[in-house]
Amino acid sequence: MTADSTGRIRTDIAHNARVWNYWLGGKDNYQVDRAVGEQVTEMFPGIGEVARADRAFLGRAVAHLVGDRGVRQLLDIGTGLPTGENTHEVAQRLAPDARVVYVDNDPIVLTHAHALLTSSPEGVTTYIDQDARNAREIVAAAAATLDLTRPVAVMLLGILNFIPDTGDTLRIVRTLMDEVPSGSYLVLTHPTLDADVGGAGNQAAMDFWNENATPPITGRTRAEFEAYFEGLELLAPGVESCSRWRCPEAPVVPQFGAVARKP
Template sequence: MTHDTHGTPETHGPRIRIDTSRPHPARMYDYYLGGKDNYPVDAEAAERVLRGLPHGRGPALANRAFMHRAVRFLAEEAGVRQFLDIGTGIPTSPNLHEVAQRTAPAARVVYVDNDPIVLAHAQALLRSAPEGSTDYVQADARDPGAIIEAAARTLDLSRPVGLSLIALLHFLPDDAAHDTVGHLLAALAPGSHLVLSHTTADFDPDSTARALQVYRDRGVFLTVRSHAEISRFFTGLELVDPGLVPGARWRPDPAPAQPATAATDLFYAGIARKP
């Protein structure tokens, strides 16, 4: 499913229903960020996570801030003008295209998610600068072929792309995660960059295990990986300095809103270039 930047969303196939009987990670993430696009079932699950992980809002905010810094780096320093953002989540301004188009108004962005509540808010993702373009694709991260096919309608895949997998891969088991990353990178041109963040238990295993159990008890697959396991996603790529590090410590702003303390060191983040 795609949406034209200036048009009305066109729906194909059966009508998509939002299931409010069980929590959804995108809506729980919205709750952590202080958003309003969540339901009581999401708030209840998120509050249970926060009881076991009192600083749980910090990583969500730090993860969002990392995305902003990563996109600025790609647009300002790496010269990237095309972005493929998979696992977009519920729109929270500034969205990726807003950050990119501040530097490069002609930047083209394709958002991908499989959550119907993200689809319901997709128009917020399509407010592109006149010189640029945005598109939204309703697809599953486990189907990289369909994602690439749809993205190619907006992006020129013969030129570099910034592939954003922010807080996504920990929702996929090992085989699916590596298959998705491998297929996506194979389809992108040299000079493309992989941006990812990923939950880890390296810093606080007990609290992280409690949070993990809340998700699993509610039918949400979520896994954590070590630094070495996350590093595997960058195999064959050239890591950008400072490498794969705790998210708040990846090129922090001079006066960060969230200090780079242990409270936010619950995920790793990094960027690497395809040679």
């Protein structure tokens, strides 16, 4: 829990959105977040690179979909705290008429949502307060802003790892993609313990996180990550360390990334 029964934001336990913000160099975090962030960094020194690689992947994926493939609608689930180069900023820089819907249900993020609710005059940026598990409710609410007869880029970056049951995460992804039309896209990142991308060092850090922060995190294998794209057409280069997606010279990080099209 990140809020008590009165809805007040808890500052006595580290929280993923704030720790992630700290790793990205943001200021929307507390001492407890910085302490846990530093401890995780000591246990797994590459975690800051993972955070930055995930943010850079977001930028490349959005730029490719908007700039090269003509996508004008994006549904970003698990928004997190605003930092630089947010989805709407990247999209509307390339296409001022782009429409972006952010989704999160965290009171910390909701407090800062006004920072996201900016838009180019031609476009739209909105925010939905909803749990990622409620896929149909998310799509129904997004329909007030997005035209669901036209392609939508559904983005789930570093969010499914906070849902421990893999069956639940598969259901969420498939429900979302069933609700959007042909020509839509799925954009995912997810941490892993797979050794071929440097994930072997992640286990101790994840265990520490799960004992000292919220919500708990789950790593998944390449095969589990690939299962999210069943029935979709993976865009080149397929499933990669997110740092190397359309950036092959970059060092690998233990976070998978991929983009796929719904046929």
